[in-house]
Amino acid sequence: MKLQQTAREYEMPHQLTYYECDEQGHPVLSMVMSMLSVVADEQSNELGLNQKTVQATGGTWVIASFEGKVNFQSLKIGDTVILGTRAVSYNRFFATREYWLRDQEGQREYARIKSSLVFMNLTSRKIESIPPKLIIPYQAPQVKRVPRGKRPKQIPEGAELSSRQYHVRYFDLDGNHHVNNARYFDWLLDPLEEKFLTSHRLKSFAIQYHQEVRADHDIDSAFFMPTPLTSLHQIKNNGLLCTSAEFAWEKIGD
Amino acid sequence: MKLQQTAREYEMPHQLTYYECDEQGHPVLSMVMSMLSVVADEQSNELGLNQKTVQATGGTWVIASFEGKVNFQSLKIGDTVILGTRAVSYNRFFATREYWLRDQEGQREYARIKSSLVFMNLTSRKIESIPPKLIIPYQAPQVKRVPRGKRPKQIPEGAELSSRQYHVRYFDLDGNHHVNNARYFDWLLDPLEEKFLTSHRLKSFAIQYHQEVRADHDIDSAFFMPTPLTSLHQIKNNGLLCTSAEFAWEKIGD
Structure with a gap:
């Protein structure tokens, strides 16, 4: 039996501002999705894979889909949450990433969301295989079939x-x-x-x-x-x- | 000659995210104005004057105007800036607040903006005099005439x-x-x-x-x-x- 490789996790705290919340004071989905893309960018930067490095390969990541469960009802303006992410798995053409939103104590989870990504050539605008050097640093397992969600x-x-x-x-x-x-x-x-x-x-x-x-x-x-x-x-x-x-x-x- | 009272200043760092920036990677005015309102809220909270305390008086602050100078051209996604604010002066009916956006080294200023505020009764929706306990903690000078800007x-x-x-x-x-x-x-x-x-x-x-x-x-x-x-x-x-x-x-x- 092969040892299961464990993907690197990345987390950061974030305090909810009034403009990230709706009329009732709960965070709105669009702003949460923005925060989650920030935590993903931060992880990539930390691994030396910033946008410049990615685009130097002639391609760019494209999000094909999201799916997830959320519960924002108990969150309010001013609350500090922990945003987290990790790569889940990948094959030649598909990669999946997971995101979460939790409280500081690790007692409650407010969101668990997955995205599926493909890699697009910036010139031809066509999907191409993921350059290994852009995916290996995340330490997610390479698999035959990536679950499509x-x-x-x-x-x-x-x-x-x-x-x-x-x-x-x-x-x-x-x-x-x-x-x-x-x-x-x-x-x-x-x-x-x-x-x-x-x-x-x-x-x-x-x-x-x-x-x-x-x-x-x-x-x-x-x-x-x-x-x-x-x-x-x-x-x-x-x-x-x-x-x-x-x-x-x-x-x-x- | 009376000693000039010096208003409390409040500052916080902020890293510019991609969704706070325009197509060219510079911060957009609407997002900067949102950040500045956050730093003002943070100062108020620190002084024990959160929204709940304010609204318990039966009134609320209303922004009547803004004016300012900005230069966002040298700022880019990922830059960390310092957001700052202080109350400037007030009289019975008007108060002014100043905001700034600067680099971490204190070498460059990217924005210097003033707002003028009035206090509105939540029931009558009419302007009323500013409750002293809501303005004194900011330690701004009380003046005869507040500059209208x-x-x-x-x-x-x-x-x-x-x-x-x-x-x-x-x-x-x-x-x-x-x-x-x-x-x-x-x-x-x-x-x-x-x-x-x-x-x-x-x-x-x-x-x-x-x-x-x-x-x-x-x-x-x-x-x-x-x-x-x-x-x-x-x-x-x-x-x-x-x-x-x-x-x-x-x-x-x-």
């Missing part, structure tokens, strides 16, 4: 959708020259509207990125609820599916 | 405006139950569009809040440029002036 259920044909239109604003772009990944979560969730969002708490989600939304695009964010506590979402640009997502909810007070 | 120039009658419409989204509201103050900066600047925003750097600004924008409102953000390096802005809701602002620019490379 839960995919969002598709919206059934002919379902009646509720939708809203958004324009991609200049300030939606970030220092990575892309629409900020986290911005998608605001577009996905905003159409559910205040009444639903303040009376339900998010339990779990799965999101899959198909096509990138670009600067100045107009997008359409639509959802359908097959049950009162499940919402299926899609973001389209000119009829082209860019993002699909599934969210599971719990009524607050139940 | 630079006001944004008004847009001349009949000027041809460029404008864009925005809808106030659920996630524009923050843990203070208001549209996030910083959000106004994105609405003000976005209509200038990418070409202008990437070829100019902001030098100084003045912003005045007249009426609060509320959840679910539709707003119109318009601007007029009396010179190639000055922009005058207004945010209106249903014809009612909510915010006015003036920005001074410098062409990058000049």
